[in-house]
Amino acid sequence: MPQLIAIALVGGAAWLAWRALRKEMARVGEELHEAERVRSDSPTRLERGPDGVWRPKDGE
Numbered sequence: 001m002p003q004l005i006a007i008a009l010v011g012g013a014a015w016l017a018w019r020a021l022r023k024e025m026a027r028v029g030e031e032l033h034e035a036e037r038v039r040s041d042s043p044t045r046l047e048r049g050p051d052g053v054w055r056p057k058d059g060e
Contacts, residue, residue: 044056044057045057
């Protein structure tokens with residue numbers, strides 16, 4: 001009988017952890033979606049530096 005109680009406790013803890021993980025994944029997904037929407041509204045212009053690396057243009 002104690003094994004059954006232990007299994008039930010572990011199962012309950014796993015279920016609660018899964019719910020918390022899903023909630024956090026949804027929050028992060030929303031945050032990323034919002035950031036992508038804001039970023040796509042204002043495109044960044046790039047310019048090639050003297051070393052050949054592309055960087056955001058200053059002043060924009």
